[in-house]
Amino acid sequence: MPEVRIIAKNFMDMVASMPAMKLDKLYENGFICEAILRSLPPLGKKYVLQLLHIDVPVAAKLLEEWVLPDGYTKHRVAIDRLVQLRVFVEAVDRKNDKTYKLNPTFQKSLQQLLVHGGTLPREPMPSNITVRLPNLEDLEAYALQQWECFLLQLISSSLVEKPSNISSSLMKVFQRRLLSQRDKEAPKLTESGFQFLLMETNAQLWYIIREYISNSEERGVDAADLISFMLELSFHVIGEAYNINSLTDFQRSIIRDLADLGLVKLQQGRKESWFIPTKLATNLSVSLADSSSRKEGFVVVETNFRVYAYSTSRLHCEILRLFSKVEYQLPNLIVGAITKESLYNAFENGITAEQIISFLQQNAHPRVADRTPTVPENVTDQIRLWESDLNRVEMTEAYYYDEFPSRDVFEGACDTAREWNGLLWEDSKKMHMVVKTGVHTYVREYLRSQK
Amino acid sequence: MVNAIKGVFISCDIPMAQYIINMNASVPASDKFIIHILDSTHMFVQPQVEQMIRSQIAKFREDNTYVKPN
Numbered sequence: 001m002p003e004v005r006i007i008a009k010n011f012m013d014m015v016a017s018m019p020a021m022k023l024d025k026l027y028e029n030g031f032i033c034e035a036i037l038r039s040l041p042p043l044g045k046k047y048v049l050q051l052l053h054i055d056v057p058v059a060a061k062l063l064e065e066w067v068l069p070d071g072y073t074k075h076r077v078a079i080d081r082l083v084q085l086r087v088f089v090e091a092v093d094r095k096n097d098k099t100y101k102l103n104p105t106f107q108k109s110l111q112q113l114l115v116h117g118g119t120l121p122r123e124p125m126p127s128n129i130t131v132r133l134p135n136l137e138d139l140e141a142y143a144l145q146q147w148e149c150f151l152l153q154l155i156s157s158s159l160v161e162k163p164s165n166i167s168s169s170l171m172k173v174f175q176r177r178l179l180s181q182r183d184k185e186a187p188k189l190t191e192s193g194f195q196f197l198l199m200e201t202n203a204q205l206w207y208i209i210r211e212y213i214s215n216s217e218e219r220g221v222d223a224a225d226l227i228s229f230m231l232e233l234s235f236h237v238i239g240e241a242y243n244i245n246s247l248t249d250f251q252r253s254i255i256r257d258l259a260d261l262g263l264v265k266l267q268q269g270r271k272e273s274w275f276i277p278t279k280l281a282t283n284l285s286v287s288l289a290d291s292s293s294r295k296e297g298f299v300v301v302e303t304n305f306r307v308y309a310y311s312t313s314r315l316h317c318e319i320l321r322l323f324s325k326v327e328y329q330l331p332n333l334i335v336g337a338i339t340k341e342s343l344y345n346a347f348e349n350g351i352t353a354e355q356i357i358s359f360l361q362q363n364a365h366p367r368v369a370d371r372t373p374t375v376p377e378n379v380t381d382q383i384r385l386w387e388s389d390l391n392r393v394e395m396t397e398a399y400y401y402d403e404f405p406s407r408d409v410f411e412g413a414c415d416t417a418r419e420w421n422g423l424l425w426e427d428s429k430k431m432h433m434v435v436k437t438g439v440h441t442y443v444r445e446y447l448r449s450q451k
Numbered sequence: 452m453v454n455a456i457k458g459v460f461i462s463c464d465i466p467m468a469q470y471i472i473n474m475n476a477s478v479p480a481s482d483k484f485i486i487h488i489l490d491s492t493h494m495f496v497q498p499q500v501e502q503m504i505r506s507q508i509a510k511f512r513e514d515n516t517y518v519k520p521n
Binding site: 340341389392393394395396397398399400401402403404405409413424425427432434436437440444447 | 452453454455456457458460461462464467486487489495498501505508512516518
């Protein structure tokens with residue numbers, strides 16, 4: 001069974017993996033501290049706020065006393081996260097006990113933020129200059145359209161009539177793991193590519209942004225600056241215009257790429273030009289589990305395995321083609337059916353049944369979204385059954401051991417194999433066992449040591 | 452001295468296991484691939500037959516599938 005290899009980690013995991021000096025530089029920006037604070041687990045937030053104005057290291061045992069005994073795992077998770085993000089600085093005091101203290105840069109920035117309130121380095125422009133400002137719905141439609149155009153272009157440049165201005169080298173970076181190119185053939189979607197298409201928009205956005213940031217180092221752009229600009233952007237107000245002149249040169253070059261992705265909309269007045277952040281931009285600092293930005297679903301699945309998608313988007317048509325047989329395409333409706341062949345096709349391409357089902361559930365049309373279950377159970381069950389039908393036999397390369405001299409040696413070898421998670425089967429009566437190939441060397445060493 | 456044989460460990464459901472055993476029985480003596488039958492759902496076979504077993508099972512599955520003529 002193919003594993004989900006695409007994991008959309010959010011910003012915070014990226015931030016956590018940065019070296020200490022860069023992290024300290026990041027923490028000088030109050031907005032980043034606020035964004036990190038928001039992303040912490042609830043216990044973590046509490047600890048940060050409680051230690052915010054304490055300058056001396058606090059003993060770890062004292063922190064543990066704040067928690068009830070059954071909350072200990074949550075406590076450990078929060079502390080590990082705080083240390084990983086270098087918000088907490090670990091030290092050992094004279095009695096050799098562990099102590100924690102807030103990172104001083106972080107502490108100062110957060111204190112300033114609390115006292116002075118967060119002010120963005122730029123103000124929205126007055127409305128007499130910004131004419132033709134789009135209203136929120138138009139803005140969202142624009143963002144969605146740009147994002148879809150980008151995704152279509154990502155999959156296949158032949159599907160798009162008006163290619164965006166993203167440089168082809170940048171496109172190649174995004175396509176690196178999603179498409180596989182063999183010479184003379186058109187690029188084909190890889191397994192990760194299929195899984196990517198079925199993910200939620202937020203998850204897709206993070207994947208792209210993460211690739212963009214990891215690639216930025218190669219292009220000579222500092223990742224820390226990029227991250228700090230994006231987090232700052234996420235605190236702007238949707239729909240308000242901000243002057244482009246208030247951006248540094250570096251930020252100006254980034255804003256063009258972001259406009260192509262649909263995170264901001266660029267507009268030009270008579271003398272000034274400005275950018276308007278869209279919902280996609282403000283979603284950058286939101287955690288993955290937050291589902292407040294649910295866009296309207298469009299798929300109705302019926303008990304006779306027919307799929308009706310009320311959408312005009314080509315991207316949706318392509319996605320549905322991944323696992324269902326699209327039969328008709330009407331001006332506002334795509335009609336298809338989920339068949340065994342279409343599903344087998346999807347499974348061969350590396351999509352799992354769970355991904356298909358969660359895609360159908362997440363994009364359910366509002367008319368059926370209130371019904372439980374949103375997708376009929378006979379359809380979900382049948383999809384899972386068809387998938388398991390393909391995997392009836394499990395084969396593992398292994399070694400078969402027999403003729404053990406004594407029971408103790410047999411038990412010892414079994415235990416060794418079990419430790420390395422390689423014991424596939426054993427028969428204690430006949431003293432035979434089967435061990436995975438990877439673990440064979442360890443068992444052989446153990447047997448040699450027994451002689 | 453402990454004896455180690457290299458091969459492939461198969462884990463499946465009972466009908467599939469019977470099918471594989473039947474496949475083994477219908478093959479000439481020099482090609483027989485099952486080394487040990489461990490229990491009703493597990494067996495140990497020779498290493499190179501993995502692909503052959505998979506394709507035979509796929510063929511068996513397709514033979515049992517009805518496709519509506521278009």
